[in-house]
Amino acid sequence: MSDIRNNRRPKNNRRVNGEQRKKAAEAVNSASSVVRTSGTDATNTGEVTLVKNEDYQVLIEDMGNDGEGIGHVQGMTVFVKDAVVGDLAEVKIVKVKKNIAYGRLMKLITPSLYRVEPVCDKAKRCGGCTMQQVSYEQQLEYKWNKVKNCLQRIGKMENVEAIMEKPAYGMDDPFHYRNKAQFPVGRDKNGDVVIGFYAGRSHDIIDTESCAIGAPVNDKIVAIVRSFIEDNHISTYDEETGRGLVRHILIRVGFTTKEIMVCLVTNGNKLPHSEILIDELVKIDGMTSICLNVNMENTNRILGDKCITLWGQSYITDYIGDIKYQISPLSFYQVNPVQTNVLYNKALEYADLSGDETVWDMYCGIGTISLFLAQKAKKVYGVEIVPQAIDDARHNAEINGITNAEFFVGKAEEVVPDIYKKGGDGSHADVVVVDPPRKGCDQVLLDTLVHMAPERIVYVSCDPATLARDVKILQEKGYEAKKVAVVDQFCHSGHVETVCSLVPTKSR
Numbered sequence: 001m002s003d004i005r006n007n008r009r010p011k012n013n014r015r016v017n018g019e020q021r022k023k024a025a026e027a028v029n030s031a032s033s034v035v036r037t038s039g040t041d042a043t044n045t046g047e048v049t050l051v052k053n054e055d056y057q058v059l060i061e062d063m064g065n066d067g068e069g070i071g072h073v074q075g076m077t078v079f080v081k082d083a084v085v086g087d088l089a090e091v092k093i094v095k096v097k098k099n100i101a102y103g104r105l106m107k108l109i110t111p112s113l114y115r116v117e118p119v120c121d122k123a124k125r126c127g128g129c130t131m132q133q134v135s136y137e138q139q140l141e142y143k144w145n146k147v148k149n150c151l152q153r154i155g156k157m158e159n160v161e162a163i164m165e166k167p168a169y170g171m172d173d174p175f176h177y178r179n180k181a182q183f184p185v186g187r188d189k190n191g192d193v194v195i196g197f198y199a200g201r202s203h204d205i206i207d208t209e210s211c212a213i214g215a216p217v218n219d220k221i222v223a224i225v226r227s228f229i230e231d232n233h234i235s236t237y238d239e240e241t242g243r244g245l246v247r248h249i250l251i252r253v254g255f256t257t258k259e260i261m262v263c264l265v266t267n268g269n270k271l272p273h274s275e276i277l278i279d280e281l282v283k284i285d286g287m288t289s290i291c292l293n294v295n296m297e298n299t300n301r302i303l304g305d306k307c308i309t310l311w312g313q314s315y316i317t318d319y320i321g322d323i324k325y326q327i328s329p330l331s332f333y334q335v336n337p338v339q340t341n342v343l344y345n346k347a348l349e350y351a352d353l354s355g356d357e358t359v360w361d362m363y364c365g366i367g368t369i370s371l372f373l374a375q376k377a378k379k380v381y382g383v384e385i386v387p388q389a390i391d392d393a394r395h396n397a398e399i400n401g402i403t404n405a406e407f408f409v410g411k412a413e414e415v416v417p418d419i420y421k422k423g424g425d426g427s428h429a430d431v432v433v434v435d436p437p438r439k440g441c442d443q444v445l446l447d448t449l450v451h452m453a454p455e456r457i458v459y460v461s462c463d464p465a466t467l468a469r470d471v472k473i474l475q476e477k478g479y480e481a482k483k484v485a486v487v488d489q490f491c492h493s494g495h496v497e498t499v500c501s502l503v504p505t506k507s508r
Contacts, residue, residue: 050076050093050101057109060087063142067131067494069105078103081200082124084134085142086112114138119175120212127200129213129492136491140168143496144486147464155468157481164484169342174213174491179318180335181214182302183222183249185229185236193229193236195222195249203239203300213492215253220284221262225249228277237267242298245271250293250303250329254318255337259288261316263329265303266292271310278311289313293329303330320344323371325396330388332365339489343460343497344372346485347433350458350501353377357430360452362412362445367393369433369460370405380405381426383415413442420448429454440466443473450477457502462489467498480505 050056050073058071060083069083071091080091080103088110091103108115118124118132131139144167151157171177186205188194196208210219229236229246237244248265262281264271271277271292281287290311295304307314307329315328320340327333334340347369351359353376361370364382366389374380374397382405384390390409397405406426408415412434419426432454434441440463449457457479461467471481479502489497 050078050096052093052096055090055092055106056103058083058089058091058103060085060089060112063134065146065494067134067139067142073101076101080105081130082133084112084115085138086114120210122196122206122208123212123492125199125206126197126208127202128197128211130200130494132212132492136170136174139492140170140488143488143494144168146494146496147467147484147486147498150464150468151471151481151484153468154465155472155475155481157468157471157475160484163481164486168486168488168496169339169346170488171338171491174488176213176216177338177491178214178335179253179255179337180333181211181218181249181251183208183251185225185246185248186238187236193226195226215251215255217253217260217284217286218251221251221260221281222249224280225262225264225277228273228280232273232276234272239298243267247295248302252316252327252329252333253286254316254327256319257317258286259316259318260284260286261289261291261327261329262287263289263291263293263307265295267296269294269306269308274310282311287312288316291329305330320368321372322375323368323396323400325366325368325371326392326399327366328388328392331392332386332389334368334489336489336491339487339497340368343487343489343499344369346487346499347458347460348372348376350483350485350499351377351431351433351456353431358426358428359431359433360416360426360429360454362416362432362434362441363436364393364407365389365435367396367405367407369435370407371396371400371402373431373433374402374405377431378404382407383410383412385409385411411442412436413445413448417444417448420452428452431456431458433458433460435460436466438463438466441470446470446473446477450474450479453504455503459498459500459502461498461500462495464496464498467500471500471502474502478505479503 060069060071062070063085064070069080071078077100082105089105090107092106093101093103095102114135116135123129123132148160151160183195184205185195194205194207196206199206235244237247245266245268250263252261292308293303294306315326317326357377359373359377359380361382364370364384370380370382387409390407393407429452432449482503483501485499487497
């Protein structure tokens with residue numbers, strides 16, 4: 001259980017007391033206008049025409065979908081990256097549309113009470129951590145409100161707060177939590193090797209020696225690969241020409257097993273002098289798998305379909321709870337193992353299994369939720385569109401001795417309706433779990449779920465907007481949302497995971 005939920009101050013966080021909260025709220029609520037510091041008013045009536053490249057004073061009153069600050073200039077909404085609710089800032093307008101504008105934070109006039117110093121000096125440029133400048137307590141508040149607002153505005157739900165668990169489930173220490181990292185590799189204008197992360201909304205690589213949210217061992221691995229590329233004159237991929245060999249470094253770490261995988265994504269089937277790299281990497285405790293992933297397509301897609309093992313196994317293993325999972329370079333596996341355990345236990349709680357239920361798990365991936373549920377269900381069926389993921393799911397069931405899970409390859413919106421129409425085994429469900437991609441569930445699938453008439457639907461979502469849309473559809477078809485939990489799976493970003501429990505209405 002996190003420090004946040006126990007009302008203790010989390011590590012690396014500045015306490016914001018009640019009086020400070022009150023003052024911040026009063027400052028935002030009392031903001032009736034924003035003063036322009038340069039440029040020319042449109043008229044002498046006080047109306048303001050926002051001018052590109054001009055500076056304005058903006059009081060940040062709210063935060064947007066990606067964690068950006070939101071303020072207003074005489075009714076015009078202005079989005080400001082890196083701003084924090086409560087900031088009074090000088091903002092340069094960089095883009096103006098009909099009803100909204102975008103600004104760049106130039107100078108803090110009065111910093112917000114919720115503003116903290118980012119742990120990483122590259123956080124402002126890097127696209128990975130958009131909210132490191134926000135206190136962790138406030139990040140959790142922001143994410144909880146983000147889900148609430150979507151359910152109210154899009155889902156048309158009343159009394160949302162009555163069914164939402166509060167606060168959001170946060171981490172004791174929201175740093176170094178990721179078990180997976182993907183580092184693009186390239187060259188700067190001087191021809192020097194750069195390895196790091198893409199800048200926000202671009203493919204410019206920010207050279208990085210350390211990452212505050214990645215596994216600590218990543219730093220050593222990246223340093224070894226960097227030296228290997230430089231010392232052995234290995235070419236790096238150029239997106240513009242489609243030439244060069246090394247494209248990315250993929251690192252996976254088993255947080256429970258301590259096993260490590262290093263996978264170089266290459267624009268070719270061979271890595272020259274690979275034995276030199278292997279000799280250095282195997283000196284790291286826990287090194288289990290060293291491999292290549294071949295991607296010779298001129299595409300933004302990071303991984304190709306072909307993997308070549310250079311040393312050790314072709315996979316690593318790790319645990320979520322008591323379930324062991326085998327993870328290959330191509331496997332989808334939740335990146336935050338600590339919070340995944342929280343997320344899946346909450347899904348298990350909402351499923352409320354007694355041991356006699358038939359459960360369907362839509363978008364099951366490598367069987368992470370399916371096998372978690374199979375421990376307490378009579379039968380679990382999983383469906384996933386990626387064939388290799390289903391191969392992994394079946395193997396994961398086997399290595400855990402789970403015999404009551406069955407998996408199908410295909411689109412959930414095609415497989416499940418087909419099985420339902422045919423009747424027989426699998427056409428009935430007591431509990432349905434859905435964990436769709438950001439676009440949410442297909443309408444055909446939702447219609448089929450309603451016809452299957454499960455006693456409980458557990459919706460695990462990575463996008464509160466599509467969650468709200470789908471919950472609205474299900475409520476119109478005879479279900480009601482009973483419980484909602486918000487889980488911080490991606491600390492210091494605007495992303496949020498949600499678990500929602502739905503049950504049939506009494507009139508259904």
